[in-house]
Amino acid sequence: MTTIDIAPAVGAGLLAPEVWSNRVFAADGVAGSVAHEIREPATGELLGTYLGVEAAQVRVAATAAAAAQEAWEHTPPEERAAVLRRAGALFEEHAEEIQAWVQRETGAIAPKAQLETHTAAQECYEASALPTAAMGDVLAAEEPRWSFARRRAAGVVSVISPFNFPLILSIRSVAPALALGNAVLLKPDPRTTVSGGVAIARVFEEAGLPAGLLSLLPGGADVGEAVVTAPEVRIVSFTGSTPAGRIVGELAARHLKRAHLELGGNNALVVLPGADVEQAASAGAFGSFMHQGQICMTTGRHIVHESLYDEYVAALARRADALVVGDPTGHVHMGPIIDERQRDRVLGIIGGAIDAGASVQAGGTHDGLFVRPTVLSRVAGDNPAWSEEIFGPVAPVRSYRTREEAIGLIRENPYGLSVSLLGDVAEAMRIADRIRSGKIHINEQTVMDEANAPFGGVGDSGTGSRFGGAQANIEAFTETQWLTMRPDIAPYPF
Template sequence: MALLDAALWGGKVNIGGWTKAAGGEYDVVEPATGATLGSLGAASRDDVYRAAQLAAKAQPEWAARKPEERAAVLRRAGQLWEEHADEIQDWIVREAGGIPAKAQLEIHTAANECYEAAALPSHPHGEVLTSDEERWSFARRRPAGVVSVIAPFNFPLILSIRSVAPALALGNAVLLKPDPRTAVCGGVTLMRVFEEAGLPEGVLSLVPGGAATGAAVVDAPEVRVISFTGSTAAGRKVGESAARLLKRAHLELGGNSALIVLPGADLPKAASAGAFGSFMHQGQICMATGRHFVHESVYDDYVAELSAKAEHLPIGDPATAQVALGPVIDQHQRDHIHGIVEASVAKGGRLAAGGTFEGLFYRPTVLADLDLGNPAFAEEIFGPVAPVTKFSRVEEVVDLVNANEYGLSVGILGDVGTAMKIADRVHSGKVHINEQTVSDEANAPFGGVGVSGTGSRFGGPTANMEAFTEVQWLTVRPEIAPYPF
């Protein structure tokens, strides 16, 4: 049987096995064509609560497994991503609208996330402390318990697996709530891979659904940690609810990332980097280049080069044609993108390329001559739009970058010495010199500042250990201590 045979999961959720959901079913739709690809169960609040109770029962036995046993499950999961890459790729292309290269990147990263997580069970889980008492004193890491993972539609596999894999590796049980628009490639694929890898029943549950389902995976009493990736607006609600319930929430939110093009930069390479940063996966990436700051000495040439690339990038159905851009996820997102483009032109911006669409296919767009108050500069567009403005001095561009409330990623192109000085002054979770703004690796810390989130809560042993464990102080004496009572 194929890994993703719909006869197994069609119309269902996974709570201790594939089962019908109390919330009914909904269609899985292909954005490029509008075709129905299948159906999934919609988890109700009762479904989520049942999954949380099951997770709480299954978690202690999973946490008690030998480190090598948990590591083996994670390694096998990594192998399964590679073995079933073609089948999974097809779902990412059709359900998420990504081009094949983007789908391949997601699968490759998913495998690496599992391989990196496989090292966590044997990683040091604490430290020996000094003590003024006659005892041994330790700070040790313990599994948090039940972790809820809420993932978005844009990179549904990566943005699920980067929390699911380390949380499982560290002995937690997980409730996974993918975006309902991409719940096969961002949910069913993970469920099936870990089933085949030997994960015990109940340790991972799949509960797709909308806002009500999201609220339930936050407030279910057994849940101790929430790992959320999504919009700043939704993240605020998750964070507020978690704080009221005294739960930890790790929030990776929106971005309006800046690309700085310094004087003397290689313009063809800079324009290529800028086009990738703004147009990759239709700009539907939290790290997408949302603001291009270009030195006045190269500004006109950069806009011309970037516009030429935008005009020549092929756009269409990635399942049937070799294209650079596929469809945006749905009509709501398309209308949001186009509304910002129209408002930006009305406020004085120059449309240098694009600005049109057919169905859900939005042309790569370049907006030039913008000021900081222009809607295209102030807001996260989450579409294939490259807003460009000029600067004259290094001090000025630092202030321009920092004037925005987002702080996820910054790319700096050109002289490395100048770029190093800028990197020390910009407020950003990530800085890439002579690269664009979109980058991620399984062993690197990932996160933003400002309204882009609550810091680096994903990637690498330190961030993952902090995210998915609790610290316990443990002391040991050779005999019962004397007390004055």
């Protein structure tokens, strides 16, 4: 199998292709099957090949993970914490090399790739505090005994991650799950196997994680089903589209697994009366066009007070027209859509929006996988560009007159991930208390994530905030056990 060096940063380091292209990062006995190609969206170049696994191999990995997990759970907390700290340091040490893969594999510009490695390190550092965190409560007891509710590692956790932010959206579950004493089966999106899988496997290998605790299992839908249904798996952490999340949730429920589902979003950015239009348009452009709009938190709906509407649309269109789209390894603002299928979906929604009466104020065109940032005005509520999650660089704009109308426009969508309110803080607070959303940002745009903050959505956006911060991670990746203790054997009437 041949590979191509993808950047000067990649050579004989952590992710040298000869280290991983013919190797399966899993317990002994897990065999790779078909070699899959990794191609760069921006150029179509072959970046390398990896060995995918078949569904039958998942069971081998799950059995080995369960065997390794028990000893890991009882490893002294400081030793587990040390592995996580070393992993964080390795993400920093090899940041440039990993960023090169993120750029070429996902079509990301350099700042986005830098964000991924920075966040990966922070996730590990945050997780390193979990082994020594408080793990339970002392309960009141009617009987003469001590009564405790304590948190225990769940066992084996499956992590299924998407292509758009593959490193962040994998490590945010992998790191806390391992820190809390679990073993992990990681299935990244096949299109981003290196930046969403190999990079993590190599970092933890170098950090000294014991064998069998982290298995990288690249593959298709059959492998995804297998990492959910394997009997050893207790918890499934899935990040992806809402339709796929429904399938995972149903499958997990059928097999009595807990599933944490972080799904899609059609997020609203509200421009309040009196807001600074230029600043609001800058926030709106970032929210809609960052990473080509391929983010679950992307601003999908711009809701602007009628007094500012025309000015805002013009300012947003100017910013869209000024953005440079091209090869993300160059000096550009936006790279390519991940593949032809997703590009065609985005273009189909733009075309459907125009057919339904929307007006194109900027963009609407493409060159290969490079789609121009698009601003749409005169968008009705039933327009597909307004009602659907696009996952592309499209900014539909509607106006509103009253607070109640703005609240209604936010609420009319079934998603509930992120809402941005720009302008008067008092008015924003009044609206914030009336809406259901996993995240609300006042005077910031919708795309926001930090390692120590809880993350997740409601409604069609998922099953709530399950990632980020000690409390959310402990709840996500442990199970509660009731433990009682008394000085002597209790008397019983039998």
